[in-house]
Amino acid sequence: MKNSLAALALLPLLSCVCLAQQQSVRPGINDSFSNASTEDLQTFVERFEKEGREVFDARQEIINCCQLRPAMVVADVGAGTGLFTRLIAPNVAKVLAVDINQNLLDHVAKSAASDGLKNVQPVLCTQDSANLPANSVDLVFICDTYHHFEFPYKTMRSIYRALKDDGVVVLVEFDRIEGKSSDWIMGHVRADRKTFTSEIVMAGFEEIELRDDFFETSYLKRFKKSKRVTDKGHTVDSVAEVKANLKNGTAVLFDVREQSEWDADSLKQAELFQLSELGSLAAEPEKIKARVPEDKIVYVHCRAGGRALRAAKILRPLGIDVRPLSLGFDSLLSQGFEKKAK
Numbered sequence: 230m231k232n233s234l235a236a237l238a239l240l241p242l243l244s245c246v247c248l249a250q251q252q253s254v255r256p257g258i259n260d261s262f263s264n265a266s267t268e269d270l271q272t273f274v275e276r277f278e279k280e281g282r283e284v285f286d287a288r289q290e291i292i293n294c295c296q297l298r299p300a301m302v303v304a305d306v307g308a309g310t311g312l313f314t315r316l317i318a319p320n321v322a323k324v325l326a327v328d329i330n331q332n333l334l335d336h337v338a339k340s341a342a343s344d345g346l347k348n349v350q351p352v353l354c355t356q357d358s359a360n361l362p363a364n365s366v367d368l369v370f371i372c373d374t375y376h377h378f379e380f381p382y383k384t385m386r387s388i389y390r391a392l393k394d395d396g397v398v399v400l401v402e403f404d405r406i407e408g409k410s411s412d413w414i415m416g417h418v419r420a421d422r423k424t425f426t427s428e429i430v431m432a433g434f435e436e437i438e439l440r441d442d443f444f445e446t447s448y449l450k451r452f453k454k455s456k457r458v459t460d461k462g463h464t465v466d467s468v469a470e471v472k473a474n475l476k477n478g479t480a481v482l483f484d485v486r487e488q489s490e491w492d493a494d495s496l497k498q499a500e501l502f503q504l505s506e507l508g509s510l511a512a513e514p515e516k517i518k519a520r521v522p523e524d525k526i527v528y529v530h531c532r533a534g535g536r537a538l539r540a541a542k543i544l545r546p547l548g549i550d551v552r553p554l555s556l557g558f559d560s561l562l563s564q565g566f567e568k569k570a571k
C-alpha cells in the first residue's frame with residue numbers, strides 16, 4: 230500500500246521523464262567526453278585523479294560502501310579514466326568499464342594492464358544504453374556520471390535489465406542545493422538528489438541506503454531492483470499506474486489467454502501472446518524477444534491471474550521487466566479498460 234501510494238505520487242514525474250526521453254535532457258553535456266581524443270586523456274587524468282576532488286579523497290569510503298565480494302561482476306558505468314575501475318578490480322571477479330568514448334576505454338584497459346589487473350573488460354556503450362547483457366551484473370557503480378546521462382530513463386532501464394535479481398546500484402552524485410551549492414554545481418548538475426532519486430525509482434529501483442556523512446558536496450545512495458510484487462508474485466502496481474504506463478508508452482500489455490478466449494473478447498490495449506505458445510518458445514528466447522520489448526515494462530493478464538504468473542516465470546529470466554496482473558479480463562474491464570472493437 231505504502232509502495233503504491235509513493236509510486237502514484239510520482240506519476241506526473243514519470244510522464245515528464247518519459248516525454249523527455251524522446252530527446253536529450255541535457256544536450257551538449259557530454260561534448261568534451263564524446264569528442265575526447267587521445268591528446269585529451271592526460272587532462273582528464275589530471276582532473277579526475279587528484280587530491281582535492283571530493284570523490285578522489287573519499288575513494289576508500291566509497292569502495293567500502295560498495296560491499297564488494299570476490300565473486301561479483303561489477304559494471305563501472307561512466308568509467309572515465311578508470312579511477313574506480315582500478316580500485317574495484319582487485320576485490321571482485323570482473324569489472325566491466327563502460328563508457329561512451331573509446332579513447333577513454335583504451336586508456337582504462339592500458340592503465341589496468343599496467344597495474345597487473347587482468348579482470349577489466351572495456352565496454353563501449355551508447356548515450357541511451359549501458360549495452361550490457363541481461364541478468365549479467367551484480368553491482369552497477371555510477372560516480373559523477375548520472376548527471377551526464379542524456380537519456381536517464383532509458384539508460385537506467387538498460388541497467389535494470391543488466392542487473393541480476395538481487396543486483397545493486399551505487400550512485401555517487403553532486404548534491405545540488407539551491408542557495409548552498411557552488412555556481413559550478415548549480416550550472417552543471419541538472420537536478421537535486423530528490424529528483425534524481427525519483428527518476429531512479431521510476432526506472433524500477435528502491436533506495437536502500439544514503440551516505441552523505443563523509444562528503445561535503447556529494448552523496449552516495451545504494452538502490453536495489455524493486456520487486457514490487459505480492460506474496461503470490463503479482464505486481465503491486467495499481468490500476469492507475471498500469472494505465473498511466475500504458476498511456477505514456479513505457480509499458481505494453483500482453484494477454485496470455487488462448488486464441489479462442491481472445492477471439493471471444495479482448496482488451497483494446499492488449500496484444501495476444503498465448504501462454505501455450507510462450508511455453509513452446511521457452512527454449513528459443515530470441516523468438517520471444519522479437520515480440521516482447523526488452524526496454525519496456527511488460528504487463529501480462531489472463532482470465533484470473535494464474536497464467537499471468539506462469540508467463541512471468543518464462544519472461545523474467547530473459548531480462549524482461551514483466552509484471553503479472555492479478556486482475557483478470559473481466560476485472561480489468563470493470564476497472565475501465567476498453568474492449569477491442571471486433
Ligand SMILES: C[S@@+](CC[C@H](N)C(=O)[O-])C[C@H]1O[C@@H](n2cnc3c(N)ncnc32)[C@H](O)[C@@H]1O
Binds near residue numbers: 308328357377378
Ligand atoms: C565526470 S566523468 C566521471 C568518470 C568516473 N566515473 C570518475 O568518477 O572518475 C563522466 C563519464 O561518464 C561518461 N558518460 C557520459 N554519458 C554516459 C552514458 N550515457 N553512459 C556511460 N557513460 C557516460 C563520460 O564519457 C565520462 O567518462
